[in-house]
Amino acid sequence: MLYVVIIYLWVAMLLYILxxxxxxxxxxxxxxxxxxxxxxxxxxxxxxIGPIWEANHMWLIIVIVILFVGFPVIYSTVLTTLHIPILIxxxxxxxxxxxxxxxxYDAIQDRLQILxxxxxxxxxxxxxxxxxxxxxxxxxxxxxxxxxxxQDAYIFSWLCVFPVLVGxxxxxLFGFLAAVFIIGETDLEGEKEFAVRKxxxxxIAAIVLAGLILLCASIENIPLIERLFGNxxxxxxxxxxxxxxxxxxxxxxxxxxxxxxxxxxxxxxTFLFLAISYGYYPILVTFKNEAGLSLLANQGNELTIxxxxxxMLGGSVFILPALGYLLHSFQRRRKIW
Numbered sequence: 001m002l003y004v005v006i007i008y009l010w011v012a013m014l015l016y017i018l019x020x021x022x023x024x025x026x027x028x029x030x031x032x033x034x035x036x037x038x039x040x041x042x043x044x045x046x047x048x049i050g051p052i053w054e055a056n057h058m059w060l061i062i063v064i065v066i067l068f069v070g071f072p073v074i075y076s077t078v079l080t081t082l083h084i085p086i087l088i089x090x091x092x093x094x095x096x097x098x099x100x101x102x103x104x105y106d107a108i109q110d111r112l113q114i115l116x117x118x119x120x121x122x123x124x125x126x127x128x129x130x131x132x133x134x135x136x137x138x139x140x141x142x143x144x145x146x147x148x149x150x151q152d153a154y155i156f157s158w159l160c161v162f163p164v165l166v167g168x169x170x171x172x173l174f175g176f177l178a179a180v181f182i183i184g185e186t187d188l189e190g191e192k193e194f195a196v197r198k199x200x201x202x203x204i205a206a207i208v209l210a211g212l213i214l215l216c217a218s219i220e221n222i223p224l225i226e227r228l229f230g231n232x233x234x235x236x237x238x239x240x241x242x243x244x245x246x247x248x249x250x251x252x253x254x255x256x257x258x259x260x261x262x263x264x265x266x267x268x269x270t271f272l273f274l275a276i277s278y279g280y281y282p283i284l285v286t287f288k289n290e291a292g293l294s295l296l297a298n299q300g301n302e303l304t305i306x307x308x309x310x311x312m313l314g315g316s317v318f319i320l321p322a323l324g325y326l327l328h329s330f331q332r333r334r335k336i337w
Contacts, residue, residue, distance in 0.1 A: 001309035006295050008312040009066045014273050016059035018177065018266055021170075023056045025178025027096065027124020028171060029198055030117075055323060057093065070308050073298045074284055078134075081143050085130045085158050092127030095119050125171060132170030136163030139276070140222050141286040162216045169209040173269065176202035180265040183258050196253055203245060227279030237275035244268045 067075040079086060099119035106112065137143065137158040147153035179199035183192055217224035229235045248264050286292040299305055 001306045002296070002299055004309040005066060005070050005305055005312065008309075009063060009070075009295075010277060012059045012062040012066065014270060016056070016063065017173075017273060018269060020056040020059065021128070021174040021269075022177040022181040024096075024124050024128045025174035025176070026182070027121050028128070028175040029178050029182065029195075031121045031125060032175070032198060033194070055326060058319075058323075066308065066312075070300050070305055071284075071293075071295065071298055072300055074293045074295075077143070077145070077285060077293060078138065081145075081154065081157055082134055082137055084154060085133050085137070089127050089130040089134065092123040092130065096123035096127060099123065128170045128174045129167040132167035133158050133163040135170070136166030138285050139166075139224065139280065140217075140220075141288055141292070143285060144288040145290065162213065162220060162222060165209060165213045165216055169206060169213060172202050172206040172209055176206060177265055177269065180261050183256060183261055192256060196256065200249070200253065203249075207245075228275055231279065234275040234279040237271040237278070241268045241271040241275070244271070 064075075067078070096119070099116045103113060103116035103120060106116070140160075140162045142157045142160060142163070144152055144157065147157075176199055179195045179202060182195040183199070214225055216222070227234065228238055244264050244267055248261065248268075252261050252264055280286075282294045282296045283292040284295050300308075
Protein backbone atom coordinates (compact mmCIF):
# COMPACT_ATOMS: atom_id res chain seq x y z
CA MET A 1 0.00 0.00 0.00
CA LEU A 2 3.00 2.29 0.50
CA TYR A 3 3.67 2.33 -3.23
CA VAL A 4 0.03 3.21 -3.90
CA VAL A 5 0.41 6.25 -1.63
CA ILE A 6 3.67 7.24 -3.33
CA ILE A 7 2.06 6.98 -6.77
CA TYR A 8 -0.83 9.18 -5.63
CA LEU A 9 1.66 11.69 -4.23
CA TRP A 10 3.54 11.77 -7.54
CA VAL A 11 0.38 12.07 -9.64
CA ALA A 12 -1.02 14.86 -7.43
CA MET A 13 2.23 16.82 -7.72
CA LEU A 14 2.27 16.36 -11.49
CA LEU A 15 -1.37 17.42 -11.91
CA TYR A 16 -0.78 20.51 -9.79
CA ILE A 17 2.12 21.44 -12.06
CA LEU A 18 0.06 20.84 -15.20
CA UNK A 19 -3.33 22.26 -14.22
CA UNK A 20 -2.27 24.70 -11.54
CA UNK A 21 0.64 25.70 -13.74
CA UNK A 22 -1.66 26.65 -16.61
CA UNK A 23 -3.81 28.50 -14.06
CA UNK A 24 -0.93 30.56 -12.65
CA UNK A 25 0.48 30.98 -16.14
CA UNK A 26 -2.68 32.81 -17.17
CA UNK A 27 -1.71 35.69 -14.89
CA UNK A 28 1.86 35.52 -16.17
CA UNK A 29 0.54 35.82 -19.74
CA UNK A 30 -1.53 38.82 -18.75
CA UNK A 31 1.57 40.46 -17.29
CA UNK A 32 3.39 40.09 -20.61
CA UNK A 33 0.37 41.09 -22.71
CA UNK A 34 1.08 44.81 -22.40
CA UNK A 35 -1.42 47.48 -21.53
CA UNK A 36 -2.84 47.69 -25.05
CA UNK A 37 -3.92 44.02 -25.24
CA UNK A 38 -4.30 43.31 -21.52
CA UNK A 39 -8.07 43.83 -21.42
CA UNK A 40 -8.82 41.36 -24.24
CA UNK A 41 -6.25 38.89 -22.97
CA UNK A 42 -7.76 39.09 -19.49
CA UNK A 43 -11.20 38.31 -20.89
CA UNK A 44 -9.92 35.27 -22.77
CA UNK A 45 -8.11 34.09 -19.64
CA UNK A 46 -11.23 34.49 -17.52
CA UNK A 47 -13.33 32.50 -20.00
CA UNK A 48 -10.69 29.77 -20.00
CA ILE A 49 -9.91 29.34 -16.29
CA GLY A 50 -12.79 31.13 -14.56
CA PRO A 51 -15.11 28.15 -14.06
CA ILE A 52 -12.54 25.66 -12.73
CA TRP A 53 -9.61 27.66 -11.32
CA GLU A 54 -10.45 26.81 -7.71
CA ALA A 55 -10.42 23.05 -8.40
CA ASN A 56 -6.73 23.17 -9.34
CA HIS A 57 -5.67 23.65 -5.72
CA MET A 58 -7.27 20.31 -4.88
CA TRP A 59 -4.05 18.63 -6.04
CA LEU A 60 -1.94 20.76 -3.71
CA ILE A 61 -4.24 19.87 -0.82
CA ILE A 62 -3.85 16.17 -1.65
CA VAL A 63 -0.05 16.53 -1.64
CA ILE A 64 -0.16 18.22 1.78
CA VAL A 65 -2.54 15.62 3.22
CA ILE A 66 -0.44 12.69 1.97
CA LEU A 67 2.76 14.18 3.41
CA PHE A 68 1.09 15.14 6.70
CA VAL A 69 -0.55 11.75 7.26
CA GLY A 70 1.82 9.34 5.52
CA PHE A 71 5.23 11.00 5.88
CA PRO A 72 5.11 13.23 8.98
CA VAL A 73 8.89 13.55 9.32
CA ILE A 74 9.22 14.82 5.76
CA TYR A 75 6.21 17.10 6.22
CA SER A 76 7.50 18.67 9.44
CA THR A 77 11.02 19.09 8.05
CA VAL A 78 9.88 20.87 4.90
CA LEU A 79 7.25 23.01 6.63
CA THR A 80 9.69 24.04 9.34
CA THR A 81 12.84 24.67 7.34
CA LEU A 82 11.12 26.31 4.37
CA HIS A 83 8.32 28.04 6.27
CA ILE A 84 9.22 31.48 4.88
CA PRO A 85 8.91 30.69 1.13
CA ILE A 86 5.93 28.44 1.85
CA LEU A 87 4.18 31.28 3.69
CA ILE A 88 4.87 33.68 0.82
CA UNK A 89 3.54 31.13 -1.68
CA UNK A 90 0.35 30.58 0.32
CA UNK A 91 -0.19 34.32 0.70
CA UNK A 92 0.22 34.60 -3.05
CA UNK A 93 -2.43 31.92 -3.62
CA UNK A 94 -4.86 33.73 -1.30
CA UNK A 95 -4.18 37.16 -2.81
CA UNK A 96 -4.51 35.83 -6.33
CA UNK A 97 -7.78 34.03 -5.68
CA UNK A 98 -9.28 37.03 -3.89
CA UNK A 99 -8.24 39.45 -6.63
CA UNK A 100 -9.51 37.12 -9.36
CA UNK A 101 -12.92 36.87 -7.71
CA UNK A 102 -13.37 40.57 -6.97
CA UNK A 103 -12.12 41.60 -10.39
CA UNK A 104 -14.93 39.74 -12.11
CA TYR A 105 -17.76 39.74 -9.57
CA ASP A 106 -17.48 43.14 -7.91
CA ALA A 107 -20.81 44.88 -8.49
CA ILE A 108 -19.15 48.31 -8.69
CA GLN A 109 -16.64 48.82 -11.50
CA ASP A 110 -14.34 51.55 -10.20
CA ARG A 111 -10.63 52.24 -9.69
CA LEU A 112 -10.36 49.23 -7.42
CA GLN A 113 -10.34 47.16 -10.60
CA ILE A 114 -6.79 48.40 -11.16
CA LEU A 115 -5.80 47.12 -7.71
CA UNK A 116 -7.50 43.78 -8.35
CA UNK A 117 -5.75 43.37 -11.70
CA UNK A 118 -2.30 44.24 -10.36
CA UNK A 119 -2.78 41.93 -7.37
CA UNK A 120 -3.85 39.09 -9.65
CA UNK A 121 -0.93 39.58 -12.03
CA UNK A 122 1.86 40.02 -9.49
CA UNK A 123 0.64 37.22 -7.24
CA UNK A 124 0.54 35.00 -10.36
CA UNK A 125 4.27 35.73 -10.70
CA UNK A 126 5.24 35.52 -7.04
CA UNK A 127 3.45 32.24 -6.29
CA UNK A 128 5.13 30.04 -8.96
CA UNK A 129 8.45 31.78 -8.24
CA UNK A 130 8.38 30.63 -4.63
CA UNK A 131 6.91 27.26 -5.56
CA UNK A 132 9.99 26.73 -7.71
CA UNK A 133 12.26 28.05 -4.97
CA UNK A 134 10.78 25.48 -2.57
CA UNK A 135 11.35 22.70 -5.09
CA UNK A 136 14.87 23.90 -5.81
CA UNK A 137 15.70 24.03 -2.11
CA UNK A 138 14.46 20.48 -1.59
CA UNK A 139 16.66 19.20 -4.45
CA UNK A 140 19.73 21.34 -3.84
CA UNK A 141 20.92 19.77 -0.59
CA UNK A 142 21.07 23.13 1.16
CA UNK A 143 18.72 22.17 3.98
CA UNK A 144 20.93 21.77 7.06
CA UNK A 145 19.24 19.83 9.91
CA UNK A 146 22.19 20.68 12.17
CA UNK A 147 22.13 24.43 11.59
CA UNK A 148 22.69 26.47 14.73
CA UNK A 149 21.71 29.94 13.50
CA UNK A 150 18.44 31.32 12.17
CA GLN A 151 20.04 32.36 8.87
CA ASP A 152 21.54 28.93 8.18
CA ALA A 153 18.39 27.10 9.17
CA TYR A 154 15.66 29.23 7.60
CA ILE A 155 17.22 31.67 5.09
CA PHE A 156 20.25 30.26 3.30
CA SER A 157 18.48 26.96 2.63
CA TRP A 158 16.40 28.69 -0.07
CA LEU A 159 17.77 32.20 -0.65
CA CYS A 160 20.59 31.29 -3.04
CA VAL A 161 21.22 31.06 -6.77
CA PHE A 162 20.10 27.50 -7.56
CA PRO A 163 16.60 27.64 -5.96
CA VAL A 164 15.98 31.11 -7.41
CA LEU A 165 16.87 29.88 -10.89
CA VAL A 166 14.45 26.98 -10.43
CA GLY A 167 11.84 29.57 -9.40
CA UNK A 168 12.27 31.54 -12.62
CA UNK A 169 12.26 28.29 -14.60
CA UNK A 170 8.90 27.51 -12.99
CA UNK A 171 7.53 30.88 -14.12
CA UNK A 172 8.66 30.20 -17.70
CA LEU A 173 7.21 26.69 -17.60
CA PHE A 174 3.83 27.87 -16.27
CA GLY A 175 3.70 30.67 -18.83
CA PHE A 176 4.37 28.12 -21.57
CA LEU A 177 1.59 25.82 -20.34
CA ALA A 178 -0.90 28.68 -20.13
CA ALA A 179 -0.04 29.92 -23.62
CA VAL A 180 -0.57 26.44 -25.09
CA PHE A 181 -3.84 26.11 -23.18
CA ILE A 182 -5.14 29.51 -24.34
CA ILE A 183 -4.63 28.63 -28.03
CA GLY A 184 -7.67 26.36 -27.96
CA GLU A 185 -9.82 28.67 -25.83
CA THR A 186 -10.28 31.55 -28.27
CA ASP A 187 -11.55 31.94 -31.82
CA LEU A 188 -9.82 35.30 -32.25
CA GLU A 189 -6.89 34.96 -34.64
CA GLY A 190 -5.04 37.80 -32.94
CA GLU A 191 -5.24 36.10 -29.56
CA LYS A 192 -4.15 32.78 -31.04
CA GLU A 193 -1.15 34.46 -32.62
CA PHE A 194 -0.34 36.11 -29.29
CA ALA A 195 -0.55 32.77 -27.46
CA VAL A 196 1.65 30.98 -30.02
CA ARG A 197 4.22 33.76 -29.87
CA LYS A 198 4.31 33.69 -26.07
CA UNK A 199 4.49 29.87 -26.00
CA UNK A 200 7.58 30.01 -28.21
CA UNK A 201 9.22 32.70 -26.09
CA UNK A 202 8.48 30.96 -22.81
CA UNK A 203 9.83 27.67 -24.17
CA ILE A 204 13.08 29.44 -25.18
CA ALA A 205 13.28 31.06 -21.73
CA ALA A 206 12.72 27.66 -20.08
CA ILE A 207 15.54 26.08 -22.13
CA VAL A 208 17.96 28.90 -21.27
CA LEU A 209 17.04 28.73 -17.57
CA ALA A 210 17.38 24.93 -17.60
CA GLY A 211 20.89 25.34 -18.96
CA LEU A 212 21.73 27.87 -16.23
CA ILE A 213 20.31 25.51 -13.60
CA LEU A 214 22.53 22.66 -14.82
CA LEU A 215 25.53 24.99 -14.91
CA CYS A 216 24.83 26.23 -11.39
CA ALA A 217 24.35 22.66 -10.17
CA SER A 218 27.75 21.73 -11.62
CA ILE A 219 29.47 24.73 -9.99
CA GLU A 220 27.84 24.19 -6.59
CA ASN A 221 28.33 20.39 -6.63
CA ILE A 222 24.60 19.69 -6.63
CA PRO A 223 24.11 16.16 -8.03
CA LEU A 224 21.34 17.19 -10.44
CA ILE A 225 23.27 16.25 -13.58
CA GLU A 226 24.14 12.86 -12.12
CA ARG A 227 20.50 12.27 -11.20
CA LEU A 228 19.21 13.26 -14.65
CA PHE A 229 21.85 11.57 -16.78
CA GLY A 230 23.01 8.77 -14.49
CA ASN A 231 20.30 6.24 -15.44
CA UNK A 232 18.60 5.19 -18.64
CA UNK A 233 15.07 6.08 -17.60
CA UNK A 234 15.81 9.66 -16.58
CA UNK A 235 17.99 10.40 -19.58
CA UNK A 236 15.38 8.84 -21.91
CA UNK A 237 12.69 11.05 -20.38
CA UNK A 238 14.86 14.14 -20.90
CA UNK A 239 15.41 13.28 -24.55
CA UNK A 240 11.70 12.54 -25.05
CA UNK A 241 10.82 15.93 -23.56
CA UNK A 242 13.29 17.75 -25.82
CA UNK A 243 12.11 15.77 -28.83
CA UNK A 244 8.49 16.70 -28.21
CA UNK A 245 9.49 20.35 -27.90
CA UNK A 246 11.27 20.17 -31.27
CA UNK A 247 8.19 18.50 -32.79
CA UNK A 248 5.99 21.25 -31.41
CA UNK A 249 8.20 23.95 -32.92
CA UNK A 250 8.49 22.29 -36.34
CA UNK A 251 4.93 21.06 -36.86
CA UNK A 252 2.38 21.69 -34.12
CA UNK A 253 2.75 25.47 -33.77
CA UNK A 254 2.09 25.83 -37.50
CA UNK A 255 -1.03 23.66 -37.45
CA UNK A 256 -2.30 25.17 -34.16
CA UNK A 257 -4.34 22.10 -33.33
CA UNK A 258 -5.18 22.84 -29.71
CA UNK A 259 -5.77 19.18 -28.79
CA UNK A 260 -2.37 17.98 -30.01
CA UNK A 261 -0.61 21.04 -28.60
CA UNK A 262 -2.01 20.33 -25.13
CA UNK A 263 -1.13 16.65 -25.33
CA UNK A 264 2.44 17.42 -26.41
CA UNK A 265 2.93 20.16 -23.79
CA UNK A 266 1.54 17.93 -21.06
CA UNK A 267 3.75 15.04 -22.17
CA UNK A 268 6.83 17.30 -22.19
CA UNK A 269 6.27 18.37 -18.59
CA THR A 270 5.39 14.81 -17.54
CA PHE A 271 8.60 13.38 -18.99
CA LEU A 272 10.67 16.14 -17.39
CA PHE A 273 9.04 15.63 -13.99
CA LEU A 274 9.47 11.86 -14.32
CA ALA A 275 13.17 12.30 -15.13
CA ILE A 276 13.78 14.39 -12.01
CA SER A 277 11.62 12.33 -9.65
CA TYR A 278 13.02 8.99 -10.85
CA GLY A 279 16.58 10.29 -10.63
CA TYR A 280 16.12 11.29 -7.00
CA TYR A 281 13.80 8.45 -5.94
CA PRO A 282 13.32 7.43 -3.15
CA ILE A 283 14.87 10.62 -1.71
CA LEU A 284 12.34 13.44 -1.49
CA VAL A 285 14.32 15.94 0.60
CA THR A 286 18.10 16.29 0.29
CA PHE A 287 20.23 17.45 3.23
CA LYS A 288 23.54 19.28 3.45
CA ASN A 289 26.42 16.83 3.99
CA GLU A 290 23.97 14.11 5.08
CA ALA A 291 21.60 11.55 3.69
CA GLY A 292 18.21 13.00 2.85
CA LEU A 293 14.70 11.94 3.78
CA SER A 294 13.42 8.91 1.89
CA LEU A 295 9.85 8.01 1.04
CA LEU A 296 10.67 4.39 1.88
CA ALA A 297 12.60 4.94 5.11
CA ASN A 298 10.62 7.87 6.55
CA GLN A 299 7.07 6.64 6.15
CA GLY A 300 4.50 6.81 8.90
CA ASN A 301 2.89 3.97 10.80
CA GLU A 302 2.11 0.98 8.57
CA LEU A 303 -1.55 0.93 9.61
CA THR A 304 -1.83 4.63 8.82
CA ILE A 305 -0.28 4.09 5.38
CA UNK A 306 -2.75 1.28 4.67
CA UNK A 307 -5.76 3.41 5.58
CA UNK A 308 -4.36 6.36 3.63
CA UNK A 309 -3.90 4.23 0.53
CA UNK A 310 -7.45 2.92 0.79
CA UNK A 311 -8.75 6.45 1.26
CA MET A 312 -6.91 7.58 -1.89
CA LEU A 313 -8.31 4.67 -3.90
CA GLY A 314 -11.83 5.18 -2.57
CA GLY A 315 -11.72 8.96 -3.00
CA SER A 316 -10.69 8.60 -6.64
CA VAL A 317 -13.98 6.86 -7.38
CA PHE A 318 -15.84 10.02 -6.40
CA ILE A 319 -13.40 12.86 -7.12
CA LEU A 320 -12.16 12.01 -10.60
CA PRO A 321 -15.59 11.49 -12.24
CA ALA A 322 -16.87 14.66 -10.55
CA LEU A 323 -13.88 16.64 -11.81
CA GLY A 324 -14.34 15.25 -15.31
CA TYR A 325 -18.01 16.19 -15.25
CA LEU A 326 -17.12 19.70 -14.07
CA LEU A 327 -14.74 20.20 -16.99
CA HIS A 328 -17.26 18.76 -19.44
CA SER A 329 -20.10 20.92 -18.12
CA PHE A 330 -18.28 24.22 -18.49
CA GLN A 331 -16.85 23.32 -21.89
CA ARG A 332 -20.36 22.47 -23.03
CA ARG A 333 -21.76 25.71 -21.58
CA ARG A 334 -19.08 27.73 -23.37
CA LYS A 335 -20.06 26.13 -26.70
CA ILE A 336 -23.75 26.87 -26.09
CA TRP A 337 -23.03 30.50 -25.27
